[in-house]
Amino acid sequence: MSTLTVPEVSAILDRALRSLAGRRDRLRDLDAAVGDGDLGITVDKGAAAIRAALAETPPDTLGALLRTAGAAFAGGNPSTMAALVGTGLLAAAKEVDGERELSPEIAVRIGDAAQRRIAERGKAAPGDKTVLDALAPSVDALREAGEGERLEAMIAAAREGIEATTDQPARRGRAAWVGERGTGHPDPGATAYLLFLEDLLAAVTEGAPR
DSSP, rough: OOOOOOOHHHHHHHHHHHHHHHHHHHHHHHHHHHHOHHHHHHHHHHHHHHHHHHHSSSOOOOHHHHHHHHHHHHHSSSSSSHHHHHHHHHHHHTTTTTTEEOOHHHHHHHHHHHHHHHHHHHTTTSHHHHHHHHHHHHHHHHHOSSOOOOHHHHHHHHHHHHHHHHTTTSSSSGGGGGGGGGSOOOOOOHHHHHHHHHHHHHHHHHOOOO
């Protein structure tokens, strides 16, 4: 991942979120196995809300982009996941307020700030079978990756994090209510984040010079 301008980040994000919205049914089914099945709707409507908000008011800084995205996702379809993602993005916005280019180092700062706030808000930690099991290792992978395939490293780390907790019951969130029934199912929120990373990689590849 090279340094990107804010308009470039917005364009990549728009393509990725367009694809992510198409994962609605898969995420609904995953969530229905351990919760109330509303994650597909949350992601679909949240993705659409972000795309619309960024198109209406194109941001000129990373802080503005993340602030707009956080508010839009949180308001797109109110739910626990929407609130967690929204609060994570708003914390990340404060971390990089004023920055006009996205570098790998700034991306790490964004990831660190988001996961700290999500952990605080959700009273969770890696290993509790939440989105943090994909988010935390992916940020660590980005931090440690050299030049080249940073997104690929993040995707691999996120996938490993999800697999590590699939055979245990959830300790936090709505999925924890079903207890042992959740064993054997990947965490839906962590899976949604993994799918976002995959769509992000596809969007970067799609927009790369040929």
